[in-house]
Amino acid sequence: MEQAGAKGSEQAQEKALKVMVAVDESEGSLYALSWGLDNLFSKASSMAEWGEAVVVHVQQPFQNYVFPAGPGTAVYATSAVMESVKKAQQKNAEALLAKIAHLCSEKHVSVRLKSMVLEGDPKEMICQAAEQVHPDLLLIGSRGLGKIKRAFLGSVSDYCAHHAKCPVLIVKPPHK
Amino acid sequence: MESSGGEAAAEWKVAVAIDGSDESLHALGWGLRNVLSSTAPNKLVLVYARPPPPFMPTTDTSESGGDRRRFHDFETDFVPHLELPDSGYLFTDEDVATMEQYSQDLEKSVLAKAQAILQPHEHVKVDTKVATGDAREVICDTVERIGADMLVMGSHGYGFVKRALLGSVSDYCVHHAKCPVLIVKRP
Numbered sequence: 155m156e157q158a159g160a161k162g163s164e165q166a167q168e169k170a171l172k173v174m175v176a177v178d179e180s181e182g183s184l185y186a187l188s189w190g191l192d193n194l195f196s197k198a199s200s201m202a203e204w205g206e207a208v209v210v211h212v213q214q215p216f217q218n219y220v221f222p223a224g225p226g227t228a229v230y231a232t233s234a235v236m237e238s239v240k241k242a243q244q245k246n247a248e249a250l251l252a253k254i255a256h257l258c259s260e261k262h263v264s265v266r267l268k269s270m271v272l273e274g275d276p277k278e279m280i281c282q283a284a285e286q287v288h289p290d291l292l293l294i295g296s297r298g299l300g301k302i303k304r305a306f307l308g309s310v311s312d313y314c315a316h317h318a319k320c321p322v323l324i325v326k327p328p329h330k
Numbered sequence: 331m332e333s334s335g336g337e338a339a340a341e342w343k344v345a346v347a348i349d350g351s352d353e354s355l356h357a358l359g360w361g362l363r364n365v366l367s368s369t370a371p372n373k374l375v376l377v378y379a380r381p382p383p384p385f386m387p388t389t390d391t392s393e394s395g396g397d398r399r400r401f402h403d404f405e406t407d408f409v410p411h412l413e414l415p416d417s418g419y420l421f422t423d424e425d426v427a428t429m430e431q432y433s434q435d436l437e438k439s440v441l442a443k444a445q446a447i448l449q450p451h452e453h454v455k456v457d458t459k460v461a462t463g464d465a466r467e468v469i470c471d472t473v474e475r476i477g478a479d480m481l482v483m484g485s486h487g488y489g490f491v492k493r494a495l496l497g498s499v500s501d502y503c504v505h506h507a508k509c510p511v512l513i514v515k516r517p
Contacts, residue, residue, distance in 0.1 A: 171364060189510065193342075193479070196368040290364060291512070315504055315513055316495035321360065323480075325510040 171195065172206040174289035174320075176280045176310070179250060186295030186325035187254065191263045194293075201264075209254055209269040210283050212276040213243050247271050277313035284318050291321040342367040345375045345478035347469045347503070350440035353484030357514035359447050361482040365512065366454065375457045375476055376444055379468035380433055466502040474508045482512045 171194055177183040187209070195205040216239045251269050258267050270287075272279045284292050296311040315322045346361055348354040358376075366372045421429070437460060448456055459476070461468045465487070473481050486497040496504075496513070504511045 186510075193367070194365065312504075315501075319515060321512060321514045323510060323512040324504050 170203050170205045171290045172208070172287075174208045174210060174280075174284055174287055174292045176210050176212070176276075176292065176294045176314070177250065177254065178211065178276070179246065180295065180297060182295035182297050182325075182327050184253070184257070184295075185327045186293055188257060188261075189325050190293045190323070191258060191261050191265065194291075195263050195265050197264055201266075204264045204266050206266045206268065207258075208283075208287055208289060209251070209267065210272065210280055211247055211250060211269070212272045212274060212279045213247060214276065215273050216240065216243065277310045277317075280310065280314055281317050281319075284314075284320055289320055291323050292318050293323045293325065296324050296326045340370060341373050342370040343373045343375060343476060343478045343480075345377050345469075345473050345476065345481045345509075347377045347379075347465070347481065347483040347499075348440060348444055349378065349465065349487045350436065350443065351484065351487045353486055353514075353516050355443055355447055356516065357482050357484040357512075358444060360514045361512070362447070362451050362454070365480065365482065366451075371455070372453075373455045373457060374448070375459055375472075375478065376441070377469050377472045378437065378440060378458070378460045379465040380437060380460060380462040381465075382463050383429065383433070465499045466506070469499070469503050470506045470508070473503075478509050480510050480512060481507050482514065485513050485515045 173190060173194055175183075175187050175190060177187060187207075191207070195207075196203075216236060251271075254269070255267065258265065270283060272283060280292070280294070292314060294311045294314050297309070311324050315324060344361060344365060346354075346358045348358060362374070366374075441458060448454070459472050461472065469481070469483070472478075481503060483500055483503060484497075485500050486494070487499060500513055504513065
């Protein structure tokens with residue numbers, strides 16, 4: 155590394171970034187993570203120079219709603235249902251994180267991977283997490299919703315671009 | 331890294347939108363420090379949108395002639411979205427010349443400020459694309475034309491409104507640019 159230093163010093167010295175990545179099960183966020191891993195981190199030799207990727211997954215808490223089960227009847231979610239939903243959510247989160255870990259190892263990136271699973275409203279929790287962790291930048295995918303859909307469905311990436319205190323990088327999936 | 335000689339690594343092209351505001355220059359500096367590649371050759375493209383003139387030239391009646399006159403120093407294959415304003419002013423040639431001179435001076439000063447920030451990073455290839463028109467369209471069109479890998483911009487320009495968490499140009503570019511967009515906030 156030191157012999158090549160003469161030429162290496164001419165190249166841009168990439169800082170070891172601490173990147174927070176917001177993920178959910180959508181394709182867009184996995185594409186964004188993949189893009190980030192490919193393009194934001196350099197192939198550092200020693201682990202001391204590795205960048206850091208903090209993956210944040212926010213689950214919306216299962217609300218104890220009343221489900222209409224037919225005309226004139228209603229079903230309350232029993233505690234058994236709540237438990238099974240919680241378990242299912244946990245399984246989903248674990249599967250997602252496993253997928254991400256597999257993706258990272260496949261790419262052989264020099265990145266330390268950390269993960270956080272939070273519960274709550276995704277857009278607020280992501281911004282709060284960014285304030286706690288103080289990443290160099292927040293990487294978030296985008297579903298590519300149009301204006302009207304955005305207004306109705308809400309956009310997490312929009313909210314984060316507006317409210318996060320740190321630089322925000324929004325990656326849209328390629329147009330197919 | 332250096333052992334495999336002669337490998338033509340694909341260029342890493344970063345477009346940075348500047349408007350002369352401190353925010354955009356801060357974004358440029360941040361981008362230079364953090365998102366340039368250490369393996370691939372870097373190319374930084376500064377994108378500056380000159381504000382469209384609010385007037386219609388009095389002497390030159392041909393549309394195309396007027397356009398070419400404005401862009402004689404820069405690339406002319408890009409036809410800007412110059413919509414004639416619904417109501418403009420008719421100025422004398424002297425006034426038009428003064429305004430154009432001001433606009434050119436402004437552009438020179440903005441590019442000079444950007445140069446000052448680029449100074450310590452001599453190894454980065456820098457290109458400049460200037461076009462007249464609405465900043466939103468200029469930035470998104472330029473990014474698409476040059477095939478940028480990433481667009482870096484500040485969150486507000488000069489139109490800093492306290493309640494607006496993200497400026498209108500940045501917001502537009504996040505939704506319409508064809509590449510990933512990095513918004514660098516004011517610290």
